[in-house]
Amino acid sequence: MKQIVVLGSGLAGYSVIRELRKLDRDIPVTLVTRDSGDYYSKPMLSNAFAQGKDAAGLVLTRAADMAAQLGITLLAKTEVQAIDRANKKLATTAGELAYDRLVIALGADPIRIPVQGDAADAVMSVNDIADYAQLRKSVQGVAHITIMGGGLIGCEFANDWATAGYKVSVVDPGPYPLASLMPEQAGRQLLAPLAEIGVDWHFGTSVSRVDRHENGYTLTLADGTQLQTDLVLSAVGLRPRIALAQAAGLAVNRGIKVDASLRSSDAAIFALGDCAEIEGKVQPFVLPIMNAARALAKTLAGEETPVVFPAMPVVVKTPAHPVAVLPVARDAVGNWQLRANSDGVKMAFLDADARMSGFVLTGRYAAERNEMSKLLGQPLPAGTSHEAKV
Ligand SMILES: Cc1cc2nc3c(=O)[nH]c(=O)nc-3n(C[C@H](O)[C@H](O)[C@H](O)COP(=O)(O)OP(=O)(O)OC[C@H]3O[C@@H](n4cnc5c(N)ncnc54)[C@H](O)[C@@H]3O)c2cc1C
Structure with missing residues (x-):
């Protein structure tokens, strides 16, 4: 049977395998990762200190248990050095490895x-x-x-x-x-x-x-x-890891360029997570990764499925003043309007047709992100600078 090889054991790599296993228990999958392969929640890294958690306390599932649960071959502590697309082979620190389809989920490097x-x-x-x-x-x-x-x-x-x-x-x-x-x-x-x-x-x-x-x-x-x-x-930002893909001649921009089906410029190679640029956008957050993983799993299982992203507000973990934001593109046409401001602010981005295409909620309004998401695309009356209901 055809072999799928996944590179990287972060949220993206493990999520696509987990989703694939819901659809197909039998396709052989090999996961190659240069770290231990232990599964942990990366967002916890920035709120674990106050909880007194050490690194071991952040591990949710040990690598060997992940491999057993998912029915995969796990090559941990193994670095991928090159992708040979012509022969569908990888060079790794543990030797050569053949693939039929390859999923690149190599994450990003701190700038x-x-x-x-x-x-x-x-x-x-x-x-x-x-x-x-x-x-x-x-x-x-x-x-x-x-x-x-x-x-x-x-x-x-x-x-x-x-x-x-x-x-x-x-x-x-x-x-x-x-x-x-x-x-x-x-x-x-x-x-x-x-x-x-x-x-x-x-x-x-x-x-x-x-x-x-x-x-x-x-x-x-x-x-x-x-x-x-x-x-x-x-903590000045991340740069998608594109070097391996670039050296293999795949199309790259800021990230590895993929279409809505997460397919790269090589039909046998897919990419998702922090290393990927999906239809021109790098989205290094949990929700886009989970959505991409679900769509890619279906495609790998035989049902071509482009990813469709819902509204995905970003929650900033600052309990001293909580924030939820649905950011707008830098070149978006429209303006931010204040909807309410007591113990925080509620702001909506209205496009040229006065429809809401983004929002920011801070302080006591941060919990309203689901309600705000429901108003996306709807016309809103102009805001005022005082407590005004959306
Ligand atoms: C401190 C912090 C807090 C965050 N908080 C949030 C949050 O609150 N909400 C949110 O939505 N997002 C948050 N994020 C972002 C989110 O965690 C990431 O978008 C996500 O975890 C990225 O997953 P990934 O699998 O793409 O990459 P990674 O988790 O980086 O995984 C990359 C994998 O590739 C492997 N690898 C790399 N190079 C090689 C190689 N050459 N050979 C073999 N293996 C290799 C690595 O070992 C690793 O296993 C946070 C990020 C950080 C850093």
Whole structure:
């Protein structure tokens, strides 16, 4: 029988196999991953500290149990080095492996911003459970942590560590938190609640030097400010892992280019998750991955199924001031309107026809994301700057 090989044991790789097994118990599946293959929830990495969880406590299912439950061959601690499309073979650190159909779910790498200084290489990032284990070791004796990046991941870590009792500084060249996701009025809502739990914000600047100082570091910011800190974490974004696909001659852009059926420029190769660019969009979040995995499983089982994405609001895990946002494209035509603002804001993005195509809910409104999602595409009356019902 034809062999499906899946590369990567993150949410994308495991979800597509799990969905496939609901449809077909027999197709041979081999999963190749360079990590341990243990299954864990990556979103927990940015809210596990305050709960006192170590890396082992985040593992939901051990690799061997995953392999047994899913009826797959698991090649853990095995790195894929090349894809030979002409011969449908992979070069891996465990030797060659043949495939009939290949699913690439290799995730993304943290972006590293170049910084100067004798401790530039001490800047950490947390993008998987091994990084988290390393971080937990590094925080022994630490009182102050600096986070480079005030986006979703940076804000979540800031909230988590401040709750766990650390002093936290956030440094971001943008004007306010979560600036790539939402308008200023909404992003500013996070400033005071996070400051109250111990977060100190530095916007409009960036870290230019990291130098060793006694037991910690001196950071020099681009605006000349100096900060003493004990640990530096970079959370400035992710870059889809496209190198293997690119070297194999697959079409790539920011991510591995795939159509709505998750098929790459090679009909035998599919991609999903943080490494994929589905019809021009990279969507590195749980809900798009789950939807893509369900559609791809059907296609692999023989029923060609393009993915159709429903409204997928992003929930930002900042309990000091919760946020749910359905972002709009940077070039979207329309404007943000305030619908309500007491202990948070409710804002709707109205397109040129006054129909809602995005929203942001913060504070006490964050729980209303399902109700707001139901109003998508509907015409809304113009908002006011005071408490106004949508
Ligand atoms: C701290 C944090 C918090 C987050 N919180 C949220 C949230 O609250 N909500 C939300 O929707 N999303 C959240 N996300 C995003 C979400 O977790 C990711 O989009 C998702 O987990 C990505 O899954 P993936 O399988 O595509 O990639 P990954 O989980 O990165 O998996 C990639 C796999 O590929 C393997 N691999 C890589 N290269 C090779 C190679 N050469 N050979 C073999 N194997 C290889 C890796 O070992 C790994 O198993 C968060 C992300 C982070 C980092």
